[in-house]
Amino acid sequence: MAENTSRRDFLKHTALVGAGLLSAPAFGLESRQQNPTFQNKYNFYGEHQAGIVTPAQKHIYFLVLELDTHDVSKIKALFKTWTEYSRNLTTGKNVKPYGSNPYLPPADTGEADSLNTHDLTLTFGVSQSFFQKLGIEKHKPAELNDLPHFPRDQLQADYTGGDICIQACADDPQVAFHAVRNLVRVARGEVKMKWSQMGFNSFLNNDTPRNLFGFKDGTANADSLKEQEKVVWVQDGWLKGGSYLAVRRVKMFLETWDRTHLQSQEETFGRHRDSGAALGHKHEFDKLDLEKKDEKGNPVMPEISHTHLAHKSGVKMLRRSFSYSSGIDDKGQFDSGLLFISFQQSPEQFIKIQNRLGNIDKMNEYITHIGSGLFACFAGVKDENDYLGKALFELI
Template sequence: MSTDAEKTSTDAGRPGTTLSRRRAITLAGVGVAGVAGVAGGAGALIRGATDHASADAGAPADAVPFHGAHQAGITTPAQDRLHFVAFDVITKDRGRLVAMLQEWTAAAARMTAGRDAGVFGAVGGVPEAPPDDTGEALGLPPSQLTVTVGFGPTLFRDAQGRDRFGIADQRPPALADLPHFAGDALRPEISGGDLCVQACANDPQVAVHAIRNLARIGMGVVSVRWSQLGFGRTSSTSREQATPRNLFGFKDGTANLKAEDAALLREQLWAQPGDGPDWMTGGSYAVTRKIRMQIETWDRSSLAEQEQIVGRTKGSGAPLGRSDEFDEPDLAARADDGQPVIAETSHVRLAHPTLNNGARLLRRGYNFVDGSDGLGRLDAGLFFIAYQRDPRRQFVPIQTQLSRHDAMNEYLRHVSSALFACPPGVTDAGDHWGRALFG
């Protein structure tokens, strides 16, 4: 049979559809093909995807709404699993980049509603064409999947100083490059990135499926720079969630910003009018840090030493000298020997807002174990993610304090770092990520 021979499809939902194999493959790749003759088809696919997603907005309780004033996946109650990826943009064509962002938005709207990434899906298309969904999430519920996108500093001006997409003047002042911190051992190949996608879900396969399909859609426009899997969230973002534990065995993120803190979120989390360019109003800035924990050394430290380093009890999570996890630390309290109950070099003291001009963060990091390091030790630690209104006034001063004075540094190594501007939410099916930025 000729490769151009027409075939009648009998797939469910589209009986009697007649397409040539060549035409089917053209349709399957239309989203980022960049061919003028199929631009209208791309728009139709995108509209179809978002229309279906909107129809599913009132879906089951395990689906998180995609559209809204802010991107989901920030104040959303933190899910149990993470797949985070940073991309490099490999095209110089602004139109292709925007088309990809449009198709990403449509695919994310569908996947977060528990549907396939594409209109035809993993098994509903023409047999001669590649499916527009990879299929590993077939039969799985949405699992509270959220997909959050951000733009890195190098999208606005790359390492060679080039303004590839005519948006250099739209770079927010708060997206200033992070400084070098004491003790940093950063690996460039797993740091930075032009774009990021954070996929969180309660099923790891659902999160991986989301990232895999966005990478598939972006082929030829973006390439994966680095990615990170995470498990066992290390912060709670709602008061309805119990505080989880990190791989040091301590409760982590007790004093985190919470979704219920409306006034604090306006002050500390969301970019406000006048903070920078209008396209970022309602957005937030994400800092990521891959922090290798020297857990074998930590495990040989005494319980008393561990608690002094952290500044909290290991069992209840209460600040030293207090009885309940959520009691405010008494930084002025002294022991009988005159020494501070909470040590001057403890993590709790150095990260406290009173020592950082009131700065707070919304953390939603995850544990990771990436095999072993070849020396008989686990390659394990914390993939730190923190959202904030302005890293220059929040993460940078806090991390400067910690990097210089925190006793915990003996057991930590920061090996990756990145910063992204996460725009406000996609408001409806006619909107898409980056629309206000690219115009």
């Protein structure tokens, strides 16, 4: 009798649990609210992708991916999904609405729930190897090739190459990371992560940010923005309205720099540390006179200074760089530096400047380039019928 009673209790308990499973949505994620729509200063739709001429935000999460498939149709579908996700993310929504079944993973990872967009922008690009792996080399822009080896490069395989890049910028680091995390999550099986870097900028109002050497970084952007049609944007082909992104992971030897006297620091940059003005000039944005002499007839700006060499090249580009600090290296020093990013109409602009700096840039005493990549960034998504890379994929 006791045995039968025990069995009946067991069956009753099982039935109650089963009923609980069937009614689980009543107390599961069904009650969770999707993020409200926030006002983002930077519209996802437009002729160009946001995050290029957009004023720099204070945080970046930059990710480089490798293709895990050779199926063009799958990658085309992925960029359509990324377009939908990006539109939602940049308006403060979850990538997809939460479902009502608590026994399934949530549609969104959730760490940006209740946070506003913090002016999130997402920018996508593809490298020359993207075209090779998908067997669509005939559509690769002629200028899209691996960057050449530059003097003093000490590139590391862990920070070089890759097929796709995603640049997420925001005024909150968690918002930027959340965006990239969810874009990767939906792409598992089609892509795998190669390398990434978080970075930061700090500035007040519209001041030019300072790098970890304490100097203003990006003063020349004001002129580049005035001429962005000639400096930044590609003017023809399927990449029209897009831009070339050059990225370099630059390690800075802070301990060596910190032992260098101020005059030598300023001669290295060719600028005054406090104001950002070029040597021999009074204000940060004064027009540069590279031939200016002091009372004794000597050049006020050393010819091997970074500013002198860069401007002597005669070409412009748009910088969008961020500092990084990733702990301590194997020598017990700061693993810190600059995630250098520039946008240009042609890769030759970056190549010419970098070759001009070459072996003689005084800055080489304090830095080394350990990562590198070149990506073609699509034109913008113009409306709800458009998607990232549509002009390319429609050719295939």
